Each structure stands twice: as structure tokens, then as C-alpha cells.
Amino acid sequence: MTERSIAAPVVDPSTRPVWEAAAAGRLLLGLCRDTGRHFHYPRPVSPFTLSGNVDLVPASGLGTIYSFTVMRVAQPYACAYVELAEGPRIFTNIVDCAFEEIRIGMKVRVVFRPSQAADGTPGAPVPMFAPA
Amino acid sequence: MSLRGSACIVGAFEHPTRKAEDKSVAQLHAEVAFGALADAGLTAADVDGYFCAGDAPGMGPLSMADYLGLDRLSHVDSTDIGGSSYLAHVAHAAAAIALGRCNIALITLAGRPRSEGMATGTAARAQNASVPDDAFEIPMGRTVAGSYALCAMRHMHEFGTTSEDLAWIKVAASQHAQHNPHAMLKKPVTVEEVVNSPLVADPLHRLDCCVISDGGGALVVARPEIARSLKRPVVSIRGTGEAVKGQFGGYPDLTFSGARFSGARAFAEAGVTPADIRYASIYDSFTITVLIQLEDLGFCAKGEGGRFVRDGNLISGVGKLPFNTDGGGLCNNHPANRGGMTKVIEAVRQLRGEAHPAVQVADCGLALAHGTGGLLGHRHGSATLVLERQ
Numbered sequence A: 001m002t003e004r005s006i007a008a009p010v011v012d013p014s015t016r017p018v019w020e021a022a023a024a025g026r027l028l029l030g031l032c033r034d035t036g037r038h039f040h041y042p043r044p045v046s047p048f049t050l051s052g053n054v055d056l057v058p059a060s061g062l063g064t065i066y067s068f069t070v071m072r073v074a075q076p077y078a079c080a081y082v083e084l085a086e087g088p089r090i091f092t093n094i095v096d097c098a099f100e101e102i103r104i105g106m107k108v109r110v111v112f113r114p115s116q117a118a119d120g121t122p123g124a125p126v127p128m129f130a131p132a
Numbered sequence B: 001m002s003l004r005g006s007a008c009i010v011g012a013f014e015h016p017t018r019k020a021e022d023k024s025v026a027q028l029h030a031e032v033a034f035g036a037l038a039d040a041g042l043t044a045a046d047v048d049g050y051f052c053a054g055d056a057p058g059m060g061p062l063s064m065a066d067y068l069g070l071d072r073l074s075h076v077d078s079t080d081i082g083g084s085s086y087l088a089h090v091a092h093a094a095a096a097i098a099l100g101r102c103n104i105a106l107i108t109l110a111g112r113p114r115s116e117g118m119a120t121g122t123a124a125r126a127q128n129a130s131v132p133d134d135a136f137e138i139p140m141g142r143t144v145a146g147s148y149a150l151c152a153m154r155h156m157h158e159f160g161t162t163s164e165d166l167a168w169i170k171v172a173a174s175q176h177a178q179h180n181p182h183a184m185l186k187k188p189v190t191v192e193e194v195v196n197s198p199l200v201a202d203p204l205h206r207l208d209c210c211v212i213s214d215g216g217g218a219l220v221v222a223r224p225e226i227a228r229s230l231k232r233p234v235v236s237i238r239g240t241g242e243a244v245k246g247q248f249g250g251y252p253d254l255t256f257s258g259a260r261f262s263g264a265r266a267f268a269e270a271g272v273t274p275a276d277i278r279y280a281s282i283y284d285s286f287t288i289t290v291l292i293q294l295e296d297l298g299f300c301a302k303g304e305g306g307r308f309v310r311d312g313n314l315i316s317g318v319g320k321l322p323f324n325t326d327g328g329g330l331c332n333n334h335p336a337n338r339g340g341m342t343k344v345i346e347a348v349r350q351l352r353g354e355a356h357p358a359v360q361v362a363d364c365g366l367a368l369a370h371g372t373g374g375l376l377g378h379r380h381g382s383a384t385l386v387l388e389r390q
Helices: A016-023 B025-040 B060-068 B085-098 B144-159 B164-177 B191-193 B226-230 B259-272 B287-297 B305-312 B329-334 B340-352
Strands: A028-032 A055-057 A061-072 A077-084 A089-094 A107-116 A122-129 B010-012 B047-051 B076-077 B104-111 B199-201 B216-224 B235-245 B279-282 B368-373 B379-389
Touching: A016 A028, A016 A055, A016 A122, A061 A089, A061 B144, A061 B199, A077 B010, A077 B144, A077 B287, A089 B010, A107 B199, B010 B025, B010 B226, B025 B060, B025 B104, B025 B216, B060 B076, B076 B085, B076 B340, B085 B104, B085 B216, B085 B235, B085 B368, B085 B379, B104 B340, B144 B199, B144 B287, B144 B305, B144 B368, B164 B191, B164 B216, B164 B287, B164 B329, B216 B226, B216 B340, B235 B259, B259 B287, B259 B368, B259 B379, B279 B287, B279 B340, B287 B305, B287 B368, B329 B340, B340 B368, B340 B379
Parallel strands: A089 A122, B047 B076, B047 B104, B279 B368
Antiparallel strands: A028 A055, A061 A077, A061 A107, A077 A089, A107 A122, B010 B216, B010 B235, B104 B216, B235 B379, B368 B379
């Protein structure tokens, strides 16, 4: 079975460092310095206080599956929310795992998958998760 | 200030078409506008408030007011919270009327996703560079069906809800749809047929999903003095509530919806409880949408939805809470991929005593209509109305 083609994330100036880190194999999270809480998706303002007192920080890349589904389309794939060790639940895919073995609570770790734009040019790698 | 009793729904019309290959979207808006105004005993010349949402072509009220010839508008509103928009529009119309900004408000919805061949539930969407969540969700294959499926999977995990429980919701809708000559799916189905239909997004099956249909609907909301001067039964707006629920920094709890908040607000304004409701229109993009909303609106406790919907409890004449007696989005109609309008229309039919006799709720004096718009598992709007026959 061929895997689905992953669309290149559209990069804007505020998220460019996130995708540059992804290209280096690192997952970044937002950190609100006002509250000490991590957040995802990253943005240059805190979703908790609306202040700009935020940083991008490396995530451990470890988490557990909070929920998942298998999209039964021509090239099936598994979507999930993974609860990261830092707290946020990240919308992602589960890869390198048979669909029937995916379980809520399963421990997973981040892996990056290549993406491509509609014209075939490579995009930033996209964070997905595989059994830890 | 409460909106209780400040306005009435005086006209309602559901387009009979389910496939409109030969009509434009603007034309469908005009046809439902004409139908709802005729139902009220009014004309376009009486309209001084107009409401539409993202399904309206062009620049919302600007394009549509011009197309419809609404040349005396003193109030417009194009609030777009997806399929729940039209319930919010009813509340906003009541508020505008209460403030004296308009007297007779028209709300329209129309679209033709079926003719356009749209795979609404499963198709990959294009990214919009200015939408902040797109880059973090669309490459991961976010879809409509997938978003609701994530909620269903978590609900099953936390509360033991089963596919058979969800199937009962489709069974109830199909029992009602068999009496609706316009319904897309008129044939009653069984629990077994639902759970044996192909998986679309685990654990949701094809028959857990709503139909994809063309068409539309419209409502007319008016000042109570005007409503009493017309010849139709008076349906009063008794309670309204709205909410928006997102991930809020990456902390989604998929077990509940914004109905928890919009429902509580509507019941508080109405001064009634779920036990007082005789009929409920519950948004049914998927079976799981119904189950989670029933819990959040307070018809049963959180986690008890599976038990609540079993054994025909939502079937008119059989169960305790008759729902979606037109067949709902699951069997009848989901025009423009937005089911909120038809939710209000069937509630109006029930309160007027004009539902099909086979599904009409006896002495239906108080009804609820609720909508969820957007993606239940990502970000969605909620809007609730409590409506009363006067």
C-alpha cells in the first residue's frame, strides 16, 4: 500500500523557526513565560494571557495517545491526538504501527515525515508519532 | 437584559430539493426566502433585517441583499459559526428586534455540495496561509469525519459507549425519515445495518454520517405584536445560548462540546429545565454529535448518552425524547453541509403541530433546537434555542 502524500505545511514568518527545527529533527512547543504552561500549535502570543512573553522550547518528543481514528480512504492513515509529556495534546498521525494495534494510552515518540508541495517540491518535515 | 419573549419565529421554509444541479446558490437562497416569507404571510418589502452565513455567495449580506432586492434593511448580521450559525442568527435577530434595530428579520441558508460532488467528510482540504491552525492540522490529514471520530473513540474509551449505542441514533432518525417524502434516506435501518456499514473513520461507519444534500431553508423572525397579527401559530423565542470551544493552546477535552455552555445559557434564560422539553432538534452531522450534545444539554448525565439513546428512546411515540422528527441530517437533509437551519425548522413544525402526523409530538408546547458548527474535535461553535408555542 502506498502511503498518502503529506502536504507541505504553509510557513509564515511567525512559525518559520518551528519548521526549521523540524528539518533538524526537533519538535518545538510554545512556552508561556507568564504561566509556565506549554502550548501547541505554536504562536507568538500566549493563548493563556495574550502577552508576547513566550518562547519556543524543545519538547521531549514523548507522549501517549489520547484518541485516534483510522481514515478509511484510498490511502488509509491514522490520525490522533497525542498528549505530550509537557502537557499539550498535539493533532498528528500515528505511523510505523499496524492500525489494529493502535490503542488509547499507547506510549509514542515523535518521528518526522517528509512533505511535499502540490508542485512536488519538498516541504518541511511534519511531526508524527510511532510506538516508543 | 433577557431575550425571553422578545421575538417570535413567524415563517419557516425548507427547500424540497435534495439535488439542485440546475440552480445557483443565490437562486436557492431566493427560493427559500420567498417560501419562508409566504409561510409568514409577508413579502420581501416587509423585511428590514437580514442574516446569512458563510454559505451565502459573495460578500454575505451585501451580495445577497442586492440579489434578493432587500432595499430597506436597517440591520444585517453575517455571523459564521458553521452549521450552528442559523440558531445564533435567531438569537441575534431577537436581540436586534428587542433593541429596535429591525422589526422583521429574514435568515437564509442554501448550498449545493451534492451537485458539486463534494466529499464533505473525508476530503483533504487546501491550506490557507492566513489561518493559524491550518499548517499544524491539514498536513496531518484533518477531515470532518476524522475530527468527530476522534471524539467518538475517546467517548467509547472513557464511558464504554458502543457502536451499537451510536447506531440507535441513526435507527431513530430513519424511523422518522420514512414519513418524510423529501428525505434522502427514507428506508428504516437496523442497528445491525449501521454497525455493518463500511467504516469511514474508526469508529464511525458510513451510516453514522449525515447525508450530503443540496437545498436550503429560511426563517422569518418578528416582533411579538407583528407575530400576533399574522395568521400562523405563534412560536416565541424563550431562551438562547452560544459558545465557542477550541483547543485553547493544545488542551482539548474531546468528551464534551460547547453545548455544555450554550445549553446552560439557553435554559437559564428560558427558566426551564431539560425535563420540560417535549421535542428536541439535535445537530446530527454524525451520530456521536447527537450523543455528546444530549449529555452536554443535560438530557442525561455525562457518559450516560449511550444508555440514553438505546432502545428507541429518541423515536417519536416510542421514547422519552423525540428528536429530529424530519429524519434530521442523518436521513433527511443537510443542505450546504450545515444542519442548523433545518433543526430550527422542524422544531417550528412541531410547535405549530405541523409535523407529519406519524411523528407529531402530542401537546408540543416547548421545544429545543441545538447546533454544532465546525469540527467537534478541533474547534466548533454551539448555539441553543428554547422555543415555545404561545
